[in-house]
Amino acid sequence: xxxxIRTEGLTKDYGAGRGLFDLDLTVRAGEVxxxxxxxxxxxxxxxxQLMGLAYPTRGxxxxxxxxxxxxxxxxKRHVGYVPGEPPQFGGLxxxxxxxxxxxxxxxxxxxxxKSLCDRLQLDLSRRYREYSSGNKKKLLLVIAFMHRPQLxxxxxxxxxxxxxxxxxxxxxxxxxRQGGATVFLSSHVLSEVEHVCDRVGIIxxxxxxxxxxxxxxxxxxxxxxxxxxxxxVPVEAIRRADGVDGVTVENHRVHCVVxxxxxxxMAAVARAHVVNLSSHEPSLEDTFLEYYSxxxxxxxxxxx
Amino acid sequence: MLRNAFRLHRWGLIGYGVVLFVSTYxxxxxxxxxxxxxxASRAAFARSMTTLAGQLSYILPQPFRLDxxxxxxxxxxxxxxxLVVMIWAIAAAADAARGDEDKQLVDYWLAARVSRARxxxxxxxxxxxxxxxxxxLGGLGxxxxxxxxxxxxxxxxxxxxxxxxxxVLTLFALCFLVAQLIGSxxxxxAAGAGVVVVLYLLDxxxxxxxxxxxxxxxxxxxxxxxxTVLAPGGNLDGAGIALSVAAIAVAGVLSALAFARRDVxxxxxxxxxxxxxxxxxxxxxxxAWPVARLLYRQRWIVxxxxxxxxxxxxxxxxxxxxxxxxxxxxxxxxxxxTHSSGGDPYRxxxxxxxxGIAQLLLAGFAVHLVSGWAADDTEGILTxxxxxPVHRWAVIGERAATALVGTVxxxxxxxxxxxxxxxxxxxxxxxxxxxRASWLLIPFALTYAAVGAAASADFPRAAVGVLxxxxxxxxxxxxxxxxxxxxxxxxxxxxxxLYGTPFLTGVFWNGLWAMVAVVVVGFGVAxxxxxxxxxxx
Numbered sequence: 001x002x003x004x005i006r007t008e009g010l011t012k013d014y015g016a017g018r019g020l021f022d023l024d025l026t027v028r029a030g031e032v033x034x035x036x037x038x039x040x041x042x043x044x045x046x047x048x049q050l051m052g053l054a055y056p057t058r059g060x061x062x063x064x065x066x067x068x069x070x071x072x073x074x075x076k077r078h079v080g081y082v083p084g085e086p087p088q089f090g091g092l093x094x095x096x097x098x099x100x101x102x103x104x105x106x107x108x109x110x111x112x113x114k115s116l117c118d119r120l121q122l123d124l125s126r127r128y129r130e131y132s133s134g135n136k137k138k139l140l141l142v143i144a145f146m147h148r149p150q151l152x153x154x155x156x157x158x159x160x161x162x163x164x165x166x167x168x169x170x171x172x173x174x175x176x177r178q179g180g181a182t183v184f185l186s187s188h189v190l191s192e193v194e195h196v197c198d199r200v201g202i203i204x205x206x207x208x209x210x211x212x213x214x215x216x217x218x219x220x221x222x223x224x225x226x227x228x229x230x231x232x233v234p235v236e237a238i239r240r241a242d243g244v245d246g247v248t249v250e251n252h253r254v255h256c257v258v259x260x261x262x263x264x265x266m267a268a269v270a271r272a273h274v275v276n277l278s279s280h281e282p283s284l285e286d287t288f289l290e291y292y293s294x295x296x297x298x299x300x301x302x303x304x
Numbered sequence: 305m306l307r308n309a310f311r312l313h314r315w316g317l318i319g320y321g322v323v324l325f326v327s328t329y330x331x332x333x334x335x336x337x338x339x340x341x342x343x344a345s346r347a348a349f350a351r352s353m354t355t356l357a358g359q360l361s362y363i364l365p366q367p368f369r370l371d372x373x374x375x376x377x378x379x380x381x382x383x384x385x386x387l388v389v390m391i392w393a394i395a396a397a398a399d400a401a402r403g404d405e406d407k408q409l410v411d412y413w414l415a416a417r418v419s420r421a422r423x424x425x426x427x428x429x430x431x432x433x434x435x436x437x438x439x440x441l442g443g444l445g446x447x448x449x450x451x452x453x454x455x456x457x458x459x460x461x462x463x464x465x466x467x468x469x470x471x472v473l474t475l476f477a478l479c480f481l482v483a484q485l486i487g488s489x490x491x492x493x494a495a496g497a498g499v500v501v502v503l504y505l506l507d508x509x510x511x512x513x514x515x516x517x518x519x520x521x522x523x524x525x526x527x528x529x530x531x532t533v534l535a536p537g538g539n540l541d542g543a544g545i546a547l548s549v550a551a552i553a554v555a556g557v558l559s560a561l562a563f564a565r566r567d568v569x570x571x572x573x574x575x576x577x578x579x580x581x582x583x584x585x586x587x588x589x590x591x592a593w594p595v596a597r598l599l600y601r602q603r604w605i606v607x608x609x610x611x612x613x614x615x616x617x618x619x620x621x622x623x624x625x626x627x628x629x630x631x632x633x634x635x636x637x638x639x640x641x642t643h644s645s646g647g648d649p650y651r652x653x654x655x656x657x658x659x660g661i662a663q664l665l666l667a668g669f670a671v672h673l674v675s676g677w678a679a680d681d682t683e684g685i686l687t688x689x690x691x692x693p694v695h696r697w698a699v700i701g702e703r704a705a706t707a708l709v710g711t712v713x714x715x716x717x718x719x720x721x722x723x724x725x726x727x728x729x730x731x732x733x734x735x736x737x738x739x740r741a742s743w744l745l746i747p748f749a750l751t752y753a754a755v756g757a758a759a760s761a762d763f764p765r766a767a768v769g770v771l772x773x774x775x776x777x778x779x780x781x782x783x784x785x786x787x788x789x790x791x792x793x794x795x796x797x798x799x800x801x802l803y804g805t806p807f808l809t810g811v812f813w814n815g816l817w818a819m820v821a822v823v824v825v826g827f828g829v830a831x832x833x834x835x836x837x838x839x840x841x
Contacts, residue, residue: 051691054838073693081691083840087684092601099587100597104692125585143688 754826
């Protein structure tokens with residue numbers, strides 16, 4: 001089976017324009033697919049239908065050729081899942097949660113669980129209610145990975161994880177892919193999907209607007225940059241640099257937006273004396289608004 | 305702020321308001337039937353009931369003028385209502401102090417520049433308002449029930465209403481203060497319940513032994529009992545009222561001080577930090593098996609209800625002799641206890657009271673089980689379970705099997721304890737009758753569980769409320785049907801009625817089949833609803 005996930009016209013209409021509409025998507029077996037969108041875009045709605053937790057208004061979804069609605073139990077034999085919202089297991093210890101859910105999936109490989117916990121520095125002897133939100137997320141990751149599933153469906157898996165554990169998680173995803181698994185990973189952070197994904201689907205207001213390779217994703221990516229100069233500001237060179245927009249000058253400070261590579265901007269200021277440079281990534285919604293505000297509009301319409 | 309806080313008490317107000325209204329109404333409406341219509345019969349009734357009340361002083365306050373409608377309602381309705389509303393006060397206080405913090409409502413309110421003192425004052429005022437409305441409904445129930453026979457003087461009703469209101473508000477204020485000291489809602493509930501039970505026992509000590517009368521004045525239960533204004537010749541106890549008002553004020557101020565001193569979700573007195581190594585124990589093997597795993601997760605519910613049932617069995621059987629010896633002088637009671645039980649009044653008492661209480665306990669057990677299923681849904685555990693290769697019908701099947709096993713355990717513990725206690729006090733019970741009455745409790749409890757399963761399969765947030773209303777209506781129909789001469793079909797809408805009186809009169813087969821049908825249909829509907837519903841929204 002070359003396709004891990006396939007959706008055809010998948011729609012979940014909650015009314016008032018909310019939901020997911022006409023999703024046609026194919027995720028190839030063995031790839032890491034990022035599913036990127038701002039909050040409320042429809043990422044979790046898509047995932048809940050893949051997991052058979054919600055039913056489509058129309059259209060269909062399948063995992064390894066199995067219908068996600070009619071063959072939900074069979075689908076889940078192949079899937080490891082991290083929900084966006086952690087459940088509340090109360091007074092059960094981490095080890096008990098693993099045993100409880102692990103038995104439903106056909107047993108637990110203790111050595112593998114221990115290895116995963118060691119990597120994520122998770123103490124399974126603690127009660128679930130004593131876990132921080134980050135530790136709860138780690139436990140959910142262990143549960144998703146512990147059966148070495150063919151498909152990992154991960155709904156914003158790094159929210160709540162500290163940077164070190166995020167890196168460990170990225171390594172686990174890469175290893176899963178090397179082992180032949182497919183990963184479907186939702187996120188609203190552009191830089192995150194760049195770490196691990198082969199392809200990225202971008203969803204906005206319930207509609208898939210684009211499927212990009214990593215290279216294409218760089219074109220979308222924006223940074224708000226502030227440069228401070230000791231002397232004259234090379235404002236004309238900055239304005240002429242490729243991918244640089246919205247240049248404003250205030251005394252010795254320049255604010256601008258950089259799309260894609262930083263190289264043209266760096267080249268433009270190479271001869272000047274830069275005393276400070278700061279850059280931050282705007283929210284995905286802001287990125288989309290800027291990206292699709294002009295030339296992208298037709299592209300959006302075409303993609304829909 | 306006050307409006308928001310009041311809104312949080314709306315379901316408690318509706319539930320307890322209805323309970324208060326109906327309780328006082330039923331007792332007022334039933335007075336003529338139990339006491340008779342002549343002065344002589346009422347005097348005889350009062351004498352016998354006063355003797356009986358001496359045996360029930362662990363539960364009810366000392367009676368006063370039981371030969372009158374007002375005195376009877378004060379003892380029979382307002383007495384046990386103290387135990388009913390205390391549950392409301394404990395739960396509402398823990399929720400107001402800690403539940404709001406868990407839901408992060410307190411964070412929002414404090415961020416919106418509501419001062420901590422104002423927050424405490426608003427929570428007290430909101431519950432005060434809700435409990436006042438509920439207490440007034442209790443008074444109205446009495447007026448409505450009594451109006452069937454005689455005109456009612458509103459002054460004494462207002463006095464008893466005031467007393468009930470201050471009582472429940474005092475308990476709330478005390479539990480609210482206790483909750484400030486405990487860092488979790490469950491801990492606050494347990495600590496609040498512990499404090500209230502101690503206060504209750506202080507009052508009971510005074511009721512049963514007058515040398516402890518002074519000590520009992522430490523208890524709000526005593527302050528409440530001391531107001532006997534509803535009965536002719538009774539009084540509105542100024543000391544009790546003043547103590548209640550003072551306790552509310554002091555507890556409110558101390559709560560505000562404690563809240564000002566502590567972190568949100570923290571405690572005012574930080575214990576010295578020490579690293580406690582968690583016990584790394586192997587998970588229970590029960591978690592690997594269907595049914596056993598849910599039973600394991602709900603084991604505390606089963607254990608607690610089995611213990612409560614055993615304790616009540618011990619108490620009811622232990623007091624059987626003394627209560628029956630007192631009550632046997634009542635003509636109506638003598639006939640009730642001897643005629644229907646083949647001449648053995650002790651057997652009649654156990655049949656009427658123990659198995660009656662056992663029904664209430666098992667209904668409570670079923671509601672508690674269902675609340676666990678509903679929580680699984682709302683807390684995301686069902687989503688985790690269904691993300692594993694598990695059929696949805698298996699989830700319902702597991703719930704049904706868990707309810708069956710749990711009920712068998714609770715019933716077996718209760719019935720074996722009752723039988724053992726009866727043997728210990730020298731009352732011979734018919735083993736076949738005990739067995740019959742006991743096993744019929746299983747379909748009785750499963751009837752509630754099945755309705756709860758259906759409700760929680762589709763409306764988990766409303767399931768406990770729906771089941772609570774059903775249990776209450778069932779009790780209501782059971783009580784009102786004979787009183788108001790309702791037809792048999794209407795009476796049979798009560799699950800208690802379907803259970804019948806198997807200890808004395810054998811199996812009520814139509815009732816049994818009806819319960820079995822509800823169980824099958826309930827779990828069947830639950831399966832269908834679970835199959836088609838969406839999870840994790």
